Amino acid sequence: MSSAGPIIVAEQVVKRFGTLKALNGVSIAIAPGTVQCIIGPSGSGKSTFLRCLNQIEKIDGGAILIDGELIGYRRVGDELHELSDSEIARQRLTTGMVFQRFNLFGHMTALENIIEGPVTVLRRPRREAVEEAQALLARVGLADKRDAYPIELSGGQQQRVAIARALAMRPKIMLFDEPTSALDPELVGEVLAVMRDLARTGMTMIVVTHELGFAREVASDVVFMDRGEIVESGAPEALLVHPQQPRTRDFISAVLT
Amino acid sequence: MTETPGAAMVSDLSRLAGLKIVPRRYYRRWIAAALIVLALVWVGKAFAEGQIAWQVVGQFLTAPAILNGLANTVIMTACAMALGIVLGVVFAIMYMSPNPVLRGSALFYIWFFRGTPLLLQLLIWFNLALVFPRIGIPGFFEVRTIDVITPFVATLLGLGMNQGAYTAEVVRSGILSVDVGQTEAAKAIGMTRLTTLRRIILPQAMRVIIPPVGNEFISMVKLTSIASVIQYSEILRNAQTIYYANARVIELLIVAAVWYLMVVTILQIGQYFLERHFSKGRGERRPKPAGGAA
Numbered sequence: 001m002s003s004a005g006p007i008i009v010a011e012q013v014v015k016r017f018g019t020l021k022a023l024n025g026v027s028i029a030i031a032p033g034t035v036q037c038i039i040g041p042s043g044s045g046k047s048t049f050l051r052c053l054n055q056i057e058k059i060d061g062g063a064i065l066i067d068g069e070l071i072g073y074r075r076v077g078d079e080l081h082e083l084s085d086s087e088i089a090r091q092r093l094t095t096g097m098v099f100q101r102f103n104l105f106g107h108m109t110a111l112e113n114i115i116e117g118p119v120t121v122l123r124r125p126r127r128e129a130v131e132e133a134q135a136l137l138a139r140v141g142l143a144d145k146r147d148a149y150p151i152e153l154s155g156g157q158q159q160r161v162a163i164a165r166a167l168a169m170r171p172k173i174m175l176f177d178e179p180t181s182a183l184d185p186e187l188v189g190e191v192l193a194v195m196r197d198l199a200r201t202g203m204t205m206i207v208v209t210h211e212l213g214f215a216r217e218v219a220s221d222v223v224f225m226d227r228g229e230i231v232e233s234g235a236p237e238a239l240l241v242h243p244q245q246p247r248t249r250d251f252i253s254a255v256l257t
Numbered sequence: 258m259t260e261t262p263g264a265a266m267v268s269d270l271s272r273l274a275g276l277k278i279v280p281r282r283y284y285r286r287w288i289a290a291a292l293i294v295l296a297l298v299w300v301g302k303a304f305a306e307g308q309i310a311w312q313v314v315g316q317f318l319t320a321p322a323i324l325n326g327l328a329n330t331v332i333m334t335a336c337a338m339a340l341g342i343v344l345g346v347v348f349a350i351m352y353m354s355p356n357p358v359l360r361g362s363a364l365f366y367i368w369f370f371r372g373t374p375l376l377l378q379l380l381i382w383f384n385l386a387l388v389f390p391r392i393g394i395p396g397f398f399e400v401r402t403i404d405v406i407t408p409f410v411a412t413l414l415g416l417g418m419n420q421g422a423y424t425a426e427v428v429r430s431g432i433l434s435v436d437v438g439q440t441e442a443a444k445a446i447g448m449t450r451l452t453t454l455r456r457i458i459l460p461q462a463m464r465v466i467i468p469p470v471g472n473e474f475i476s477m478v479k480l481t482s483i484a485s486v487i488q489y490s491e492i493l494r495n496a497q498t499i500y501y502a503n504a505r506v507i508e509l510l511i512v513a514a515v516w517y518l519m520v521v522t523i524l525q526i527g528q529y530f531l532e533r534h535f536s537k538g539r540g541e542r543r544p545k546p547a548g549g550a551a
Binding site: 054055056085086089090092093095096097099101103104105106107108109116117120121122149150151162165166169 | 436438439441442443444445446447448449450452456457460461535537538539
C-alpha cells in the first residue's frame with residue numbers, strides 16, 4: 001500500500017503454547033528499509049514473534065499487518081475469516097525467512113535449493129531461475145559451491161545459501177531467526193558480512209540475534225524482549241549503551257561478560 | 258606393566274614408530290568357516306543322494322506352464338505392490354492431515370485391512386458376486402460382478418489393499434523421520450502443504466521408506482502364492498497342477514523355489530541401487546551391496 005507508512009504493524013499480538021503465554025501483547029511498527037534487531041534472553045518470545053510474522057505460528061490474539069495486508073485472516077464486515085492454506089502460502093511470499101538451523105533441503109544441491117521456490121512456487125522458467133541463483137550464489141560468495149549438497153558445506157556456507165534461497169523469492173522483508181547462533185565462532189563473521197551487505201541495499205530486515213555488535217552497527221532500531229513482552233525499544237546506541245530498564249541492563253551486561 | 262610410566266616409557270614410545278605391525282589373527286573365524294563348509298557338504302550330499310530326480314527339475318525349470326506361472330507371479334507382484342504403494346502414500350498423507358474426515362477414513366482403512374487375515378480378504382473379493390451380483394453406477398453403467406472380479410482382479414485387490422494398509426504405516430514413519438525444519442523452510446518459500454510433501458518431505462522420507470518397502474516387495478513375491486486358493490495361476494499353483502499329474506512333488510517344488518529365489522535376487526539388487534539413489538545428499542552411502550546383490 002502506501003510506501004510512507006510502516007511495512008509491518010503488529011498490534012497487541014498474543015501467542016500461547018498451552019498455558020504458557022509466549023507473546024503477551026506485542027505491538028511494534030517497522031518502517032520499510034530499516035533493520036530492526038530484536039534481542040532478549042532465550043524464552044523471551046523473540047523467535048516466536050518472528051515465526052508469527054511468517055505464519056509458521058498462528059497468533060491467538062491481536063493482529064499483524066504486513067505490507068498493508070492483514071495476516072492470516074480476511075475481514076468480512078465485522079468478522080475475520082480464516083484464510084486457506086494456499087492464501088497463507090501466497091501471503092508468505094512477502095517475507096523471506098532465515099532459520100537458526102539453516103534448514104536447507106537436504107536432498108538438493110545449493111543451486112537446487114535456491115531455484116526450488118522460484119521454479120516450483122513462482123513458476124518461473126528454470127533457465128532464468130538458474131541464472132539468478134548463480135548471481136545470488138556469487139553475491140553470498142559461494143559461486144563455486146553450486147553443486148554441493150548441504151552436508152558438504154560448513155555451517156556458515158549453509159547459512160549463506162539459506163539467505164540466497166530466501167532472496168531468490170524476491171521478498172520485501174527478510175526475517176532472520178538467530179542466524180548465527182548455531183555457528184562455530186569463526187564462521188559468524190561471514191554470515192554477518194552477507195547480512196550487512198543486504199542491509200546496505202535497503203532491504204527491510206528483522207533480525208533476532210545475540211550479536212550485540214552487529215545490532216549496534218547495522219540496526220536502525222533495537223527492541224529488547226523479555227517474558228513475551230517488549231520491555232524497551234530505541235536507537236541501537238541508546239538501548240545498548242544506555243538502557244533505561246533494569247531488565248535490559250541486566251541482560252546486556254550478562255551478554256557482554 | 259606394573260611400574261609407573263616414566264622416562265623409560267617415553268623413550269620407548271619414540272622407538273614404536275619403527276616396529277613391525279603383525280595383524281591380528283582370527284582363528285575362530287577359520288574354525289567357524291570350516292564347520293559351515295562341512296555342514297553344507299553334508300546337506301548337499303544328502304540331497305544329491307536323496308530321492309530327487311534332478312533331471313526332472315532341469316526339464317521343468319523352463320516348462321511353458323512354469324514360465325507362464327512365473328510371469329503371472331511377477332506381474333501380480335508388480336501390480337499389487339504398485340497399488341499398495343499408491344494406497345500407502347495416499348492413506349499416510351490422509352492419516353497425517355489436519356482434516357478429521359480424512360484422518361478418520363485412513364484410520365478405518367488401516368484398521369480394517371491390517372486387522373483381518375489376507376486369506377479371508379482374498380476370499381471375500383473373490384466371492385463378491387455373492388453379495389453384489391451386479392456392480393456399477395445405476396443409470397450409467399452396470400456389469401455382472403462375476404465378469405469383473407476375475408481371479409486376477411480379486412488377487413490384485415486383496416493383495417494391494419492389504420499391502421496399502423501396511424505401506425501406509427511405513428510411509429508415515431518415513432514422513433515423521435524428516436526434520437520439521439524442512440517443512441518450515443518449505444512454508445517460508447510459499448509452498449502449500451501438498452507441494453511441500455511432494456517436493457521436500459517425500460523425497461527425503463524415501464531413504465527411510467525404501468528398506469522396509471523393499472522387504473515387503475520381497476514378501477509380496479512369495480505372498481502371491483496364497484492366490485492359488487482362488488485359482489490365480491501363479492507359479493506355485495502351476496507347479497502343483499503339474500505334480501498332481503506326474504507325482505514329481507519335490508522336483509516341482511524345487512523348480513518353484515529356484516524361480517522365487519531368482520526373482521528375489523533381482524529385486525534385492527534393484528533395492529541396492531534405489532537406496533543409493535535416495536541417499537544423495539546424505540554423505541552416508543552403503544559401502545557394498547548386501548547379500549546376493551554382489
